[in-house]
Amino acid sequence: MSEPALDGLIDALRRLPGVGVKSAQRMAFHLLQHDREGARRLAGALTEAVQRTRHCARCHTFTEGEVCATCEDPRRNPQLLCVVETPADQAALERSGSYQGLYFVLMGRISPLDGIGVVDIGAAALLERAADGVVQEVILATGFSAEGEVTAHALAAALRARGLKVTRLARGVPAGSELEYVDLGTIAYAMGDRR
């Protein structure tokens, strides 16, 4: 079997994160065999999302306007700026209902192995945003992976050099965990940061 349109679809699906050649094949066959309406809908949704979604001029999250709803919300505390790696992380923080300040969304995180440095993640825009004279505290909420830690470390240094107060999300035992199943590094952090 060598059908150009089908092969093209499999190639295009493979560019999605987490999709290898087998999954791409399965998706393409499924769409063509059982869900052509879904394929048409996906094509339309892709086109529309690319056309309509852009980055908020202030915080760089996804928005359809010039500035996102969160940045324009007068009930938000403009003295707090929380830095996250992705819009998905921002969504998780929002769902937690624990934060009422504003956000800044990086273009990912520093990853030397992938050639992604501090310039590539939009650090310059963050420094400019944080220096608006209103922000009092920058909360670094990048992940606690190696890359997330490196990112937080580099940003903290640059922000502190500009006289800003910088904090980091607390590390510790996850809610609902039994201690015996928590990894030792986490327990050590939780002990060191006990309160």
Added chain:
Amino acid sequence: MSEPALDGLIDALRRLPGVGVKSAQRMAFHLLQHDREGARRLAGALTEAVQRTRHCARCHTFTEGEVCATCEDPRRNPQLLCVVETPADQAALERSGSYQGLYFVLMGRISPLDGIGVVDIGAAALLERAADGVVQEVILATGFSAEGEVTAHALAAALRARGLKVTRLARGVPAGSELEYVDLGTIAYAMGDRR
């Protein structure tokens, strides 16, 4: 965050097999943040595949013509008809290089739990195809899952009732396997079908 175009894209991605809400979010964010060109390409590939790909009039596999290249290949043995669940299974058999006959691709397999019966998988078209007077042997190459076995059983009965010779792919120990790691059911089949 509630951005209609972004939410629409996440919804559309969730309809892909094996993609849950978290993966769909990650895909959508990745495309919009890092690969807008990939999103445009995928939209085009979807549209083109839906428009150009149809089912072969003889074997029901995907093709861009009226009849697929395999069915039109004069070097193929038209006396052998191999029945598979999906075009992906057909591709696997082709890669094995072990078969020179023709194919018939079902619309999946019988699955009572999902309400998919013998009518839904295109059995009527298979019976018509197999009764062309040329086919001498129908090889049932549906999977060896419970659903694949049920499908093979139902099709074998219907095909034999029409006087056709019906065979099934051999079960046994996979090539390259150590016996101690092979499951007991497979060993029992391999012993029973020893040659």
